[in-house]
Amino acid sequence: MPTSTLLAGALLAATLLLSGRAAAAPPPVQDFFDNAEFGGAQLSPSGRHLAAKVSAAEGGRDRLAVVDLATLDAKVVASFSDGDIGHFQWVSDNRLLFDSTDKDLAPGEVNAAPGLYAVDRDGRNFRPLAERRGRFVRAGDGDRLLPWHTYMLPQPGAQDSDSVYVRSVHFETSGAVLAIELLRLDTRTGRTTDVMEPGHVLNWMLDARGEPRMAITLEQGKHTIWLLENSRWRVVTTFDGYVDSSAGFEPLEFAADGLLYVAARRNGDRRAVHVFDPATGKVGDRALFALDRHDFSGHLIQVAGKLAGIRYKGDSEDTVWLDPELKALQATIDGKLPGNVNLVEVPRRPETPYVLVTTYSDRQPKVFLLYNRETGKFSPVGKAHPRIQARQMGTQENVLYTARDGLPVPGLLTLPAGAGRQDKLPMVVLVHGGPWVRGTEWGWSADAQFLASRGYAVLEPEFRGSTGYGARHFTAGLKQWGLAMQDDVADGARWAIAQGIADPQRICIAGASYGGYATLMGLIRDPDLYRCGVAWAGVADLRLMYGSWLHGSDFPKQYMRYGMPQLIGDLEKDAAQLTATSPVEQAARLRQPLLLAHGSADRRVPRAHGVRFRDAVAATNRQVEWVEYEDEGHGWTLPKNRFDFWTRVEKFLDRHIGAGAAAAK
Structure with missing residues (x-):
């Protein structure tokens, strides 16, 4: 054809x-x-x-x-x-x-x-x-096949022969990844060759020739970066696996000359691109590329064996080209x-x-x-x-407001098509999951644009603990679930009110996973600010996150043992705080309308979270709607379930902060 x-x-x-x-x-x-x-x-x-x-x-x-x-x-x-x-x-x-x-x-x-x-x-x-x-x-009959737990390696390799490197993944009983073996696979014969490994590897990196050169292991909560030299692995550095450390770095890509480009925090608060010299085992002090307001997150672009450009996430995704011809090409395309x-x-x-x-x-x-x-x-x-159709969509802008303790908090504001900043719109505060991720970047978003198309302003705050905004912003969120992290979200809503963006009587909070947790705690802690809430796949019982013989999640064992006590709280030392900030323990305080949804097969935040909170809040609140999607996991995979859920969201918001609520007055 x-x-x-x-x-x-x-x-x-x-x-x-x-x-x-x-x-x-x-x-x-x-x-x-x-x-x-x-x-x-x-x-x-x-x-x-x-x-x-x-x-x-x-x-x-x-x-x-x-x-x-x-x-x-x-x-x-x-x-x-x-x-x-x-x-x-x-x-x-x-x-x-x-x-x-x-x-x-x-x-x-x-x-x-x-x-x-x-x-x-x-x-x-x-x-x-x-x-x-x-x-x-x-899969065909008579072929000798690799085991089912064989997966593609995200890094493509040399791309100059019929062979590739693939991952043989070993899992914990929970489903979390325990270790990853590397195999060289001939895609025509199916034959494989094992790669020598330094321990329980979680990440591999190939060099510019497409051969294994670096590995990262995790033992007792510590990451160790290993370098392969003369058929032997040697330790480069060891650092905490969950809390950012100046000793750590993120390998990005090997160059043809053998040097390694890394993302590291060497000269201040934010990660930048540096060069690691395998011969000295040190990261250079001078940054090759750095951003003013963001940690570096992205990848390198090599063309014909040379570093040609750097793809990164700033306020939006962008590229800086080091090759003059490609820089000119980018300018031409941007002009068109x-x-x-x-x-x-x-x-x-x-x-x-x-x-x-x-x-x-x-x-x-x-x-x-x-x-x-x-x-x-x-x-x-x-x-x-x-x-x-783009003409029907809303407009987005990156915003920055100040939390009550002076911390600058970035966010993304989406307004309906044709709306202005002084229109005092009904608003949805949409809280991202993770929470240790960067939640937003400028660009079309189905969730935000759907809500904007229904007439709502949408504020997506990058509260403390979010990554991508420097070490200070991240570490300010340690053990702050339901506390300062929650204050950042509320302070964003109050900023929008002060700016004239949001109608103070028509604000709803919503989110999934950690965002579901923040929704429940927002309704509990700030009942005068939020008129309603929508929480799906949300954490409701903090103690349940640490493991249960009946309701275990797919969190890795090392994360539960070493990461969660630092990030969220220690079950014994921080017991009182965890009780005070666990939604299921505070359910009687939630009196606003709530739409609660969960997947029956959710392994990250098991269904028990939603059911326990639903049952606990039912004693004092009859304005709770519950929907459960059979066989769905941590979010909605099937379009029919996404259609059903967001149709419910549309009707729920309309009744409580939308046109339906205004007509009912």
Whole structure:
């Protein structure tokens, strides 16, 4: 099939709709929360071919297709009649590695591992490499397969032969990862070679030649970084595995000259990119790249064996190019797609003028485009959410407010289309999970934009304990669940009131996981601030997080033993604090309307959290709605459950802080 036909059909059909008048009716819930219609694309190492996940039809199975960019021919090279293509990567310019999934199953229904498969770019020489526990994807008969716990390595390797490195993962009984062995796998024969390891490795890193060079272990709560030299492993450094330490660093990538680029905190509060010299075993003091307001988070871009650029997350995702030609290319593309984040993927060893561009904004979901550097023309590749029209979406801005103790707190504010900062809108304070993660970045978000499309301002605070904003911001959150972390969220709502953004009588708090915990504690601690709350997959019983013979979670044992006492609190030393800040112990104080949801198969925050809180709060509050999704895990995997949940959220908010509440007065 010629590419033009394929691109016009299943593969492509993407146009940017950034102007025009908004329709009167908001987009339906399905437009926001359906599965992405395009599963992403990757250029081959030479840039001569493009691989992509495509659907046979709306709601159909995801297949793996390859486009020959010289002839503009496209072909589906791998598919399953009863499963979907999962992750994929190029082994070489001629061969692909991939696994499988089933997007029609919730976590509680899954009884199969992803498996592992390889195929040539023309669809020939398909070979199953790793078995599955189930049979919904048939792996073929008579083949000797690797065990089901064999997975792809995220780092692709040299991409110049038929061999790759893969992970053999060993699990604790809880399902947490215990250790990862590394195997070299020939994707044509299926034969493997073991890699010598220094201990119970949790992360591996390959060098510029695609060979194992670095490993990270975790023992007794301490991370140790190991370097392989002359067929022997030596210790580089050891540091705390859970609380940030100046002795630690994050390996990023090896350069062709053998030096290692790392993210480290050497000159102050925030992590920056430094060079680690394996010969001296030291991290250089001078930062190669640093951000003013953020820790470095991202990766390096190497082209033709040289460091060409650095991809990072600041207020939004961005790239600094060290290569002059690529810097000029970025400027050209930004000029053609103004106002968008434009992420340029350059082939590893480019032999063509093509680059892949992922473009998006706060109002526009991701669109994938090919750009020809010789002709200056774009060709559409795919669109994640084609039914979303940018003109109907709200606007986002990064904000900064001050907590009551003087700590600056970043956040993201989304306003409905056409709304202003002085409109005193009903507002949802949306609290991220983790909590030891960076929760937000500028760009289209289904949750925030859905709420904005229904007329709500949305504030997403990066409360203390969130990562990405320096050591001070992170460590200020130690043992502050329900205390200063909670104050930061409330102070954000009060800031929005003072700014004229939010109507003080119409504020709801919402969130999942830790965000669900913060929702419950927010309603308990600040009853005059929040009129209602929505908590899903939320932590409700702090003591239950530390393990139970009946309701154990999938937290690693080392995290529960060494991490949680530092981050959340010690069960014995901090017993009184944990009782005072555990929602289930304070349930009688929660009197506002609450929508509570949980998945029956949640292994991270087991269903018992939701059930215990539901039963405890029922004695004093009849305004609690409970919904349980059968076989769902820590969040909603199936579109039908996302549609149902967010429809419930829409109706719940409307009754309590929306147009329905105003009409009832």
